[in-house]
Amino acid sequence: MAPDTPPPTETSPGAFSVSILRNRADFLKAARARRVHAPAFLLQARERASDEAAQGIRVGFTCSKKVGNAVARNRAKRRLREIARLVLPLEGRPGWDYVLIGRKDETASRDFAAMQQDLVRALRKVHA
Numbered sequence: 001m002a003p004d005t006p007p008p009t010e011t012s013p014g015a016f017s018v019s020i021l022r023n024r025a026d027f028l029k030a031a032r033a034r035r036v037h038a039p040a041f042l043l044q045a046r047e048r049a050s051d052e053a054a055q056g057i058r059v060g061f062t063c064s065k066k067v068g069n070a071v072a073r074n075r076a077k078r079r080l081r082e083i084a085r086l087v088l089p090l091e092g093r094p095g096w097d098y099v100l101i102g103r104k105d106e107t108a109s110r111d112f113a114a115m116q117q118d119l120v121r122a123l124r125k126v127h128a
Contacts, residue, residue: 016094018084021060030060030099036125038118040110041080044099045126057092059084063102076102083115091123098123 021027033046048054061080063073080100092098100119102108110118 016089016092017056018088018092019054019056019058021058021097021099026058026097027060027062027099030097033097034126036122038122039103040106040115040118041103042101043119043122043126044101045123046097047093048095048097056094057088058097059088059092060097060099061102062099063107066104067102067107068104072108073102076107079107079112079115083112083119087116087119087123091120093127 021030030044030046033044036043036045048058061077061084063076063080065073067073067076080102084098084100088098107115
């Protein structure tokens, strides 16, 4: 493979690209939108307005100091990022913003497969 050739992706035909939310304003807009509580996290989701430029699926992650010290918060966010990477391209909808908020004790310790199923259920509930 040539050095400037991008690596092959392992997404299925219905998968969408996922980008990361970075602006506080986007997090605040999601906070005023739909919410679904899951055992290991809280999902906030909103459909972007047609005049907003961003395409595809966008996702943000946050954990407050209630989750624990910096090590615990970072571990929780790594787990949230991984379930989002695996689930959102297949179950998420383009034109939507999602924010995953970690929960004290649960996000870091819950079974990973159960967290994936929680995200699938939460997304289906948001889009119902």
